[in-house]
């Protein structure tokens with residue numbers, strides 16, 4: 001890993017207009033991604049987790065400008081890509097690929113796998129016709145499929161095989177970064193670990209960098225070096241993987257963690273069930289977005305938005321339990337704080 005991040009995201013926002021009335025005028029906005037900043041270093045896996053609807057996919061797509069960000073910067077290899085024109089952006093897309101949750105929806109059902117996998121090579125002018133076939137066979141082998149797969153169609157494959165094809169399509173142009181948007185969420189549990197293992201092997205073999213999105217902490221645990229936890233369009237905690245699991249600082253992370261099955265039957269774990277609903281991103285509550293569900297809510301939480309700040313070295317949280325304003329928080333929540341680094 002180098003010091004300069006491969007990807008630097010600064011104050012990223014994506015607001016979707018809500019149109020109303022017969023004139024379809026904007027009557028409000030959905031703050032799907034609301035001021036998100038993070039770095040991704042070369043060769044690392046950054047996990048992004050959070051409940052459905054918290055803005056993970058929108059973040060992932062905005063990084064590639066499959067959705068245009070409302071505001072903020074996306075610096076790839078030191079260059080802000082949010083202002084690039086179509087041609088320059090196409091070049092960047094060779095280095096930044098995406099894998100979707102539902103490979104079936106993203107694979108053209110009328111094209112055979114050979115054609116589907118040749119397409120990115122064609123778009124980026126990476127190989128002549130004969131070489132394309134070789135490259136297709138090579139990438140199929142790499143993702144664990146036989147060369148005959150090239151002549152078949154998406155519906156002839158199982159969910160796990162289709163995700164292998166989705167991975168092959170991203171990998172065939174030899175990108176530096178892959179955004180993985182819940183790549184195993186739609187698969188049977190028995191298949192999930194096969195695909196996760198494949199992705200881990202590929203990451204090592206090709207020195208890839210992943211932004212790995214999941215709604216479930218158990219999926220990202222093994223593969224991630226660092227993890228960002230999102231809630232209602234914001235990152236509420238960001239830390240090294242082990243640090244996050246050993247001493248979560250944000251009550252939302254703590255509750256997600258309590259839902260992860262504990263492999264050791266001797267360890268007793270209390271399941272924290274959150275009260276209240278996730279507020280609408282079109283009408284977020286004042287103060288901390290989590291305050292209406294937080295078991296430790298204080299007065300300050302209803303008024304002031306907590307900033308994402310370093311609580312320990314490389315361990316960031318946006319929670320008043322850890323800010324100056326909430327500094328005199330009740331001693332009963334001290335177990336949340338862990339030891340100061």
Ligand SMILES: Nc1ncnc2c1ncn2[C@@H]1O[C@H](COP(=O)(O)OP(=O)(O)O)[C@@H](O)[C@H]1O
Nearest residue numbers: 016030032051052053054055056057058059281
């Ligand atoms: N194209 C869109 N138009 C309007 N709202 C959208 C659009 N895409 C996503 N949203 C809203 O943005 C929020 C975040 O969605 P999404 O990024 O898909 O969350 P996640 O991937 O974490 O489940 C949700 O409230 C969702 O309804």
Ligand SMILES: [Mg+2]
Nearest residue numbers: 056057058182
């Ligand atoms: Mg999603």
